[in-house]
Amino acid sequence: MSSIVSQIGDLAEAGERMIERLRRKAFLPDSRKSLSVRIGIADAARLLGCSTNRIRMAEEDGRLPSPPASDTGRRLGYTLEDMLHMRQILGASPQRSPEDVPAIIAVQNFKGGVGKSTVTTHLAHYFAMQGYRVLVVDCDSQATTTTLFGFNPQFNVTRDDTLYAYLSIDPTQTDLSYAIKKTPWPNVDLIPSNLELFDIEYELAAGGSDGQSVLAARFHKLKQGLAALACDYDVVLLDPPPALGTISLAVMQAANALLVPLAATTPDFCSTIQFLSMTDQVLRQLEGVGITLDYSFVRLICSKFDSNDPSHTMIRAIMEQTFGPALLPVPILESAEISHAALRMMTIYELARPIGSTKTHKRCRANLDESLGQIEQLVRQHWGRVTPAREEDVLQTHV
Template sequence: MAKSVTKRSEVEIVSQLAVSGERMIERLRRKSFLPERRKELHLRFGIAEVAAMLGCSTNRIRQAEEDGRLPSPAFDEAGRRLGYDVAAMLRMREVLGASPRRADGDEPAIIAVQNFKGGVGKSTVTTHLAHYLAIQGYRVLVVDCDSQATTTTLFGFNPHFDVERDQTLYPYLSIDPTQADLLYAVQPTPWPNVDLIPSCLELFDVEYELAAAGSDGQNVLAARFRKLKQGLRDLARSYDVVILDPPPALGTISLAVMQAANALIVPLAATTPDFCSTVQFLSMMDQVLAQLEQAGISVDYGFVRLLCSRHDTSNPSESMVIRIMEEAFGASLLPVAVLDSAEISHASLRMMTVFELNKPIGTARTHKRCKQNLEEALGQVEQLLRRGWHRAHPALEDLADVA
């Protein structure tokens, strides 16, 4: 008798832990996003930094400000420039002809950041890639397809309080859909050129519904696969890049994402378990893609690359795993790994990416090293995109070369 009482009380603890955890998330959010509890972007770039990103001289920027093509810069009381925010930099790209946007005839990139193993940095790669591309001037849509909603949280939304099921993919993918396209779900973010389709726990209802579809289940699944692909392609016309963050499991939504994408990035950490599980993922994916083809669902990728998403260079065992990955995957493994850094962890604690930090959280040296590494690692993906549009930078071609 005593055993059953103990069992019930332990089960009740699960609910208590969930409530307590949700309260803590809200406290962290309030602390991070004061005063209005909404995430804001406070990034400022100096004129030399902006000139380097645009590939022009500072004199060209000053000249455009003097002749009225660009607004006059703001100054502080000491007469120093306050710097340019992201919106100002995007305008500068347009005026000075330095926008990297795809041409009208170029196909938008729809990238799935996918691995069936959790803890490989999938959401970290997704959000940092989105913000990196935003700084470069691309129009980006991020679609959080994971009911755990980590990416949604990193964009400043609390999935427990701010996001309802009808704001996710659910009304579009459910058995009884209430939406004919995905425009209803697109939310602005603090970044002027990045939008988000958020997620929340109730998105998982799609998995339940489709699993219970009965004898006609295969036809329903195939219809949903085609529907997500079409919906994303329709939305992608307004963007350069769409980044999909699917669940870390082989489920209905993951399969739908797999066939809706036209490019694939597989993140994995530099550990033996991650390497082994990723090999299993690739093997399983190979089988699934073959089955999709047999079912008449076409899948085609402009590129498939693996990205080491976490590597501690001071750890000899991880360096050995990197060498194993290089031998196994060849040129399909992007050569520059994302290095393990306290700055990424510090930013995540504040529900931010390193690219959103206006100043270092740790030491200036750590921040600079981390940001440079992220720019180099994610720049490899940018080169793959640009090469698909036949505009890759010749000096960086080798970073994205095909085996």
């Protein structure tokens, strides 16, 4: 083995050991990620779209249990399990009806560094906070999303835990149910990934060299497998590789909606244009062989936007002129709070308390709720529904 190869291998091993150390430090005491978020009654009422008085009345008449109290008698707030139970009791569940088609959203861009996995994970947790049933499918062999959910791709995930066992040339599984992992979020499941998933790219490329029949079959197979799983969920989020490969193409065919995150920089803007052009060419070729796509929506979302940076403001204006209504109006703001949470392998929605200032945390959380809420609205519009009005707002309009 050459010295260069050995050196790169040593660097990789050192990095893997450090990731495991960070993971163990973040997830003490048992090295397993847990969810410690408690939701106060005011925030619970906002999420449920009702008044705090309605919640208290339900607790008083025994329909809902009261949250536990601290030694000083202060209410500790509700867990996410409590919130899901409250939604059922109070009739505040946003879940789709059996007639509604589950949203299967590919979060895709071939440009790295746009926050694709961060957007995917935050979006999953946002939907979970709103009461939806969510499945996240990590289709990227870099496995960033898997890591953010508390799994170490090197030590906790085998190749047979990933899509590989289902999509490989010689599959060992006939459906995708084997790959579903529970996460700390009671209404979010994960199909994880690791580096070995990349083997599919080699296998399918080799198999597809003979008339493309193997490729076409695998494209259809992933769509079929995800459609079968989706019946148990409201939203399925797909995180494909940041490259135009066979897995990315299979994901784009399996999805019924497309979300493209891009940062407000010139390189990201130019790269996204190339992504859209390349995707257009490839999809036209796929349609020529009978592989078609049908999306309920295609939207771009500006991620990592710094409103104090004039260059970001200029590039965002160019995006608006270029993409028009396809660009979601509320960008995801650059925030130290997101970076601090990521260092702990968490999202903003998992933080029990602010890492930085309370003001920064509240601003970041409010922005994420508004920005990601745009995608929720698109999903609900496709179901022929809008987000239910808050009880207090309805009462005020009749006063």
